Amino acid sequence: MASNKDWYMKDVFHWRTGASIAWSMLLLPPALGVYICLAHFSLLHPTAWLIGWIRTCFSFHGMSCIFLVLLCSLFAGFSNAMSYIAVPYIHRNRVSIILSVTRPPRLLHAAGHALLGGVTAWSCCKLIGGSYQELSTRCNGEESGLCLNERHLFLVLFGAFLGAVYSVAYFLHRQNLLTFNIIQQVKFFQVKSSVPQSVLKNSVWALRLCAYYFAFYYLCGCLFKSWLLTNLQLQELPIPVDSIRGLLDVRLLWQAWLVGTIITHLWTFSLYLFKVFNTEVYEFPIETAFSTSEECTLYRALGQQNSPLVKYLAYQDLSILAEHSPARRKQIFTLSQPGGHPHNWTRISSECLALIASLTDRLIVHQEWAANGINREKRMQIEEEKKKKKNQSGKDTQRASSSTSFYSTATSPGPHQRIATLSATPYGTPADYPAPGYGTPRTPARHNASYSAVTPGRGDSVWVDSPGSQSYVPSTRRPIHEQYSGMSPQRPPYLSFRRPFVFLQPRIAVIRQLPLYRYFVDPFPEADNRLLFTDTQLHIWALEALASLVAASYTEDSYGVVQKSLPDILTEMLALYNALEKLLKLPTLLTARDPRELKVTRIGPAHPDDQLRNDLRTTVKTSLHRISSTFSKHLKSVPLALEYKKQLDELMDYKI
Template sequence: MKGNNKSTKYELVESLAPSSKIPKADSMDGTIGDIFNKEVQRWRTGAAITWAVLTTPVLLTVYVILADISISHPSQWISDCLSTLFSAYFMLIGAVTVLLIGLWCSFSLPTFIVEPEVHTNPLQLAVSMCSPQKLVFGTVCLLLSGVTSLLCTGILQGRYQDLTVCTNSEFCVLNEHHLFLVIYGCYTGVVFYLFHFLKQNNYLQFTSLQQSKYFQVRSGILAVLQTSLHCVLWQTVYFYPLYWLLGHIPTEWIVHSLGLRRSTLTVDSVYGLLDLALLWQSILCGLLVHISWSFSSLLIKVYITERYCFPVESMLDDRKNQCLIDALQCDQNSLVKYLGYLDLSLLSKHSPERRKTVFSLSQPGGHPHNWTKLSTSCMSAIMALSERIQDTNWQVFSQASVRAAADDTKKPPVTQHGSTLTYRGDNVKKETAAPQPAQNGSSFWKSKPIVSYFLTEFPDAKSRKLFASAQLDIWAVEALCNLVAASYTEDNYGVVQKTLPQILTSVIKLQENVEKHLKLVSSGRRAGGWGCLDLPLKYVLHSSLKSCIYRIINVFGVHLLNLNLPSDTSYKLKLFMDFKE
């Protein structure tokens, strides 16, 4: 490709993609995080919400068709559907539903995160679920789903439409079928709120395989349908027993408050809950809420995680704080930092022209500023993670050594007299300090089953928390190794050779620490049990480190042994060359 003026396929896609354009603004003051939010993030979230709103009428149409289904009378079924779909009342309900979807998307945007939340024990998880921000979002889900179910009862009409049914001029009877669907809708919102966080549906996963947004959405629709159906069936199984036990509470309250009467056939009875038509309408109502919100969430994820091409360098003073190195160091906005490392990783693989800018020298002066800044940022992230893993490995190893030593040095039976321990078989006595009242109190509460459950640490929680931000390090390792491999033919000034020993040392050291950690920590147990989407991160990091080291070896071969490397790094590198790793 050297000397060829034609752009590669990836560069052509980058030049045509709207996200690859530098924001055009009259004033480019502020940090890169502020500028990204103002010029890019608003457009992306606005586009996602717009598409979510536009698909709502389609979902409502499917809901009407399934709600009025009648296999035995197909002509009547088609007639009822058409009359409902072209009625002014349905148009009004559709407009309100569109507004509800837009509100949900707006309130859900702050809940999406780029790093997974890892909780140490059930108590920490419960406290996190009760944070003000999450409680506000949960309340919004409850209210919006309740209003959506209320709109569904208006579409269904018949016995589901009104809260009361007047039998004569003297009194009105509570329509429990209507109340059942509304309560079920509110319950659906609460379940969705719980699943949104417990199953980490708010976790933004970036993909290195670059596809158009259309293909990403299309490939995710089937997963949305399957997950929504599973959640609705799961929540319905638990809702019916709950309503049978507690359904009389809201029913009696409404009856006494509005001065109504209850029907002889109540829904909270065994016979009333066996109504298959009511079950069908409940499932459809739950599916409408889950699918519409889950699909909106899918659109938001696809648009937010879309690749953004940052300029490697800028000759304009008003845009110097918008370069790729600024994105890598943007601690103010985690999303910008992740998109920066993703862009650097893809740059190192598919963009020869942009790699030339990385390997170029500054004029005047002839200094490799671009390479120095980018490589320093990546190596800092790699070494920081390596040190954290090494410290954790020492803690795990020391704890295991203490337990092993305690098991190996068992003494003969011990007789306890007050505060003195006397070992039989010798005359050695050991005085123990009197237990403190606080220690007695904590031990007492920890012995209780319920308290013990909330304080018991999740398996592998510390390891998951350690690798929560490993995606950045995966991209950093891939970017460095790909750039090093490409420098063999593209680095005309030899800017990479000076830092090659440091890069090899940091990458191999991280690989050793990760491999030791995987051996020390049991990986067969699942952590937390709820949607641990971040579990593969440490394994992806481990495999990426190995493949990147082999990629450098395949390019440079035995010449790497001539570098000034530490003895342990040279030994490890020799093992890789001999394919013993």
């Protein structure tokens, strides 16, 4: 399997990345030309401005500066290729956000970008010339010594500051995520239409950053300055830049803004090109004549576990060929030459179905687990109240029960968590109940693994039903999506050494109630659900591809290879549809019931991860409708479970 990834990396990824970097390098000199033109701008001396511009652009000194900038951008481009991801990561709480930025490789990334930014800003200073060119300048009037040119220092430091902030924002806003386009435009038009917008966005961003940097320099600028003054034995100019008067210089702001805009533009543009080149459709061969190149075929790529990018590209290719390419569809529907087996179709469809089934399992397990959590919590609350009533009477009971409910809703983020804390009194110590919210990431796969070991003895404390025992799903299920184990979210560090220090439990319970602790460690209300749907793009493509292939098979499939798997496809789709509907109807937003958390609930355009979930829901429905409208009354003779038959009828009448 690993060789598949290697093959892709060697043959495609490197070429694509190389091409993207080459294009960004080619387009860098014109961008710098425009920058130099703007940097030399002077309204009162137009001729001097133009001459200065052309001279700077074509002098040896100017060209070497441009070369230096080019070299810096090259490194930035390579760093993109090293840190891209295809599957988004979800931050569960604020600690994980902080940790994600402070991991050593990311710190290195930030330091590297600060350096690159500094060097680029230094070259820009050289290109601007005039009073920005050198770090030292002659003190006015006196021939005695050199003074520190603080404007030069200001700009170079700004470059470094910008680089560091860029790197942090890069990881915080998931700019390293390869997002696939809705439509497959030609690269040229894609880039062309995005450039004006991105320049505008970058300039606004740079302007905002300038504001922060000016404040930063006013407060901390003297540190750098005094260090340089003492080490280089320079004198200070009469008007220091880190004073109010020095910072009110409009020209300095203009230059800083330009430097900020050009650096951000060069980096984001190269990042954008990297994404455009790497998310372009790659045509995987459906079958090959040679066994040596079998690694590169579509079905192997669909089942790829090591490289998410290859898997994403494969599913994208599949959905596009299913929709647009009759010739390649025909290849899928053909039979193998000796033997007459529909290998291509079987392999591809089973990969797709396995993928969809894994999601269905994940959803069902999560749903069961959450629903159990809710029921259990209710029961617990009632019992708790009863117990309190026994001990106390009258007003005290009221107060106690209200405080209990406050405690349970306020301190615990989700149903599972709630039970874990509450169960301390009636059912023994929490050590018996590992807190799922903290102990393990809340993917059902993990849960299942951890709970099956812990809970078999207790009938009423089953957290998660094992997927195998589901009578709900007719077909036998494969083991749940294993891909998750590798990309679990950041875990709070204290977890690893929680088990040995059991005696610390009461202390930890106290700490848990601290508002600060809650602020950092409580999971975000939607994190669980988002975690379920991180790689949903794959499922959307798989569904689209299956629907298109099945719809096309109505006229194109001359051997009837698709017919045989039609019941499976319909069953999987309907199962996914039901699981989705059930999950989305669930009041999973338990924390949102807490009035203090309600106000955080955002109204407006949905979060990008939620949008993917909506898309999945729509795609399932559309795919089912597509199949049912293509086959219409012929579907009546497809053998299906009674429940599904009923649903299919409803679908055909457009009642769903």
